[in-house]
Amino acid sequence: MYRQLFFWMFLFLIPEVCISNSWKEAQKHKTGTLEVYWFTSVPFIYEEQGQLHGIEYDLLMEFSVYLQETQGVELSIEWIEAENFHSILDIMKDPESPDILGTSAFSITEDRKLYLNFSDAYLPDITVLVTGQGTPIARTYQELKEMLDGKVAVTIKGTSYENLLRNLKDQLNIDFEILHIHSDQNVLDNIAESENRFGFIDLPIYLMLMKKGGDLTRQNLYNVRGTGYGVIMPRASDWQIPFNQFLSDPRYGEKVARIISNYLGAELYEFIENLYGGTEIGTSILTKEKELQLALIKNANLKLQKDRNIKRVLIVGIIFVSIFLGVIGFLFFKNRRNTRLLITQKDQIEAQQNDIRQKNEQLMNRNLQLIALNEEKNVLMKVFAHDLRSPLGQIIGLSDFLNTHAEELSEEDKELLIQIGTGAKRINQMISKILDVEVVEGTRSIVLREQVDVTQITEDIVSRYRMAAAQKGIKMELSHKHDDQIIETDHMLLFLVLENLVSNAVKFSDTNTCIRLETEKQDESVLFKVCDQGPGFTEEDRELLFSRFQKLSAKPTGGEQSMGLGLSIVKKYVGDLGGRVWLETPNGTGSTFIVSLPI
Incomplete structure (x- = not known):
């Protein structure tokens, strides 16, 4: 009888002593175990x-520390390496355990x-969409189509x-063609192996490559903003509850930010x-790329300066060695054998001096080239900033026009229009700060000779x-008078x-022209x-026509802004061409500007 009683008591107590690994059970028993499947994805794991x-x-x-400190739950994590990236998804689809x-x-x-x-x-x-080293940046989707047609796409x-x-x-x-690589291989490394390759890659990984001096090309037409990165689990799992609480806990927010910054760098993580919350992703990424390039140039200049200092020390050392050898040659002048040896050593040292002098000159020339490129880059950036003003002005004008005819729109649509106008005006203000008198003072310009379709560019x-x-009620016409x-x-x-x-x-121009x-x-x-x-x-306008920052007698008919730079930039670019x-x-009426270019 006692044996039967003990047996039923044992069965009754089994649910209490058996510990499940679910979050609900882990809270109950203050302990739990998670199996975490992973596969190589630098810098994530x-x-x-x-x-x-x-x-x-x-x-x-x-997260395990968070559970111990806030919930009193001791979490054990077992790390299991999967066969590949896709196999983790298959495991989550049909799990043996939640x-x-x-x-x-x-x-x-x-x-x-x-x-x-x-x-x-x-x-x-x-x-972001990345293409091979040396490929141009497509300005239209047609150019992108022609560029990628017949190429090889690299992906996992x-x-x-x-x-x-x-x-x-x-x-x-x-x-x-789509080339599938193994999950632990780097997409960017495979793209860099050939100019014929391209592929999509996460922005943090691309920016880390740029920071290290990588030379691949990012196509600005395709920047895809997703929901974000997250940890995955089966549908039946309830572990997302404590993990989401961990991510949203203000006390651990700083720790989460510090963890990500350790791998991406604080600057890239903050960027x-x-x-992510902005609207001009392409412009922001382009600005960050320029900042990284400037940092690389600055570091290169510092390295060149350090190398020059080392060369100076070596030259001084060689001079002292030469003096020392000269003394030895004088002391052993009577000994032919030793004299020949010293002469040979002296010739070798002089050859080394000449080699060092040539390398030093090469380094100095390279430094001058980098400084010139840096100055030219600054000029081009500011000219580019000026050229952005026209499309921004169109965006501002269109948003203002739509705002004046927004009676039938919903409040949400009206708010979006206001945001578009505000964002465009903010960028316009930023460009005004960037744009200064140096925008057209460059004395050199990089001209890339290529076959240009006159019909296509004018129609564009x-x-x-x-x-x-x-x-504004203005009619646009296009005419070609040659084949x-x-x-x-x-x-x-x-x-x-x-x-x-x-x-x-x-x-x-006025209305109805x-x-x-x-x-x-x-x-x-x-x-x-x-x-x-x-x-x-x-006549006074004609004398100042192509000068910088000259506002002429004519005023914009639609309230647009004019910096007085457009015609001076036209003059410079036409000269470069x-x-x-x-x-x-x-x-005696109207104006006709004529640009003549050699065939």
Whole structure:
């Protein structure tokens, strides 16, 4: 009888002594165990000399500390290396237990949410399109399509990178090969092996490459902002509850930020956090790239200075050695054998001195080249900032126009319009701060000679300004008076020249007028004519026409701003292209700016 009683008591007590690994049971018994599947994804999680490192490893270890300190739960973590990235997703789909997690820089996506649970995002998820070293930056989707057609895309099977590549192929109707690499390989390293390759990569990894001096090209047309990175777990798991509490706890927020900063660097982490809530992702990333390039140039200059100091010390040392050898030669003058040996040593030292002197001159020349490139880069940045003012002005004008006709819009749409206008004006103010008198003082310009389709570039200019012109009741016309539409010149500089002239024509023309862009061949040149029916120019205006920061008698007809830089930049760019620019006033009305470029 006692044996039966003991047996039933034992059965009754079994649920109390058996410890489940779920969060609910872990709270009850103050202990729990998690199996964490991982696969190499630097800097998120990786193994080095037999020890795990990375953002996600440190976060989970800090999470165990958080449970002990706030919940009194002692958490044991078993780290299990998976076969590859995709196998972790398969394990989460059909788990043997709900008490497992997955880490390998998983992006939070809607299709994965159908069969997984995600923690809250611990880091913003921004993906950029990167092409091989030396490839140009595409300015339009057509250029991007032509650039990527027939190339090789590098990706990892089962990742969000692969999905983005397939979406890119469908959206632009591009035919390219997809090369799948192993999960522990680096996408950027594979892209760098050939100019023929490209692929998507996380922004933090790309910026870390840039910081180290990497020389791949980021295409600004495709910057994809995702929901963020999170830890994954099965649908039946409830471990996202304490992990989300850990991420949102203000007392541990500083620790989480410090963990991520240890691997990305505090500067990059702060930049990515601030970038995620902004609207101008492409512009912000471009600015950060320029900052990293400036830092590399500065470090290179410091290294050159250090090398020069070392060379000076070596030269002084060699001089003292030469003196010492001279003394020895004098003392052993009578000994032919020793004299020959000393002469040979002296010749060797002199050869070394000449070699060091040549290397020192090479280093000095390289330093001068870097300084010149740095100055030229500053000039180009400021000219680029000025050229941004025109499209920003269009955005501001369009947002103001829509605001005046927003009676039928919802409050949410009105708020979005206000945000668009405010953001554009803020960027315009920032550009005004960047833009100073040095913007057109550069004495050199990098001109890239290439085959340029005159029809394409003029149609692009007209299409960009047709809407702005239509809002002022201005008609845009395009005319070509020659058959050969291909010239050899710099596409970017020619585009900026024509854009400035057409932008000025729209800015200073009255309602119900016409602007015409014409091209014609004349001898060995191609003429680009921008004709308007505006107020024209006085004799005093003509003397100051192409000077810097000169505001002429004509005023913008739509309240637009004018810095007085556009025509001076046109003059400089046309000169760089080996051409001429001048003004004609046919029939005494309107203005016609003519740009002549050699074929």
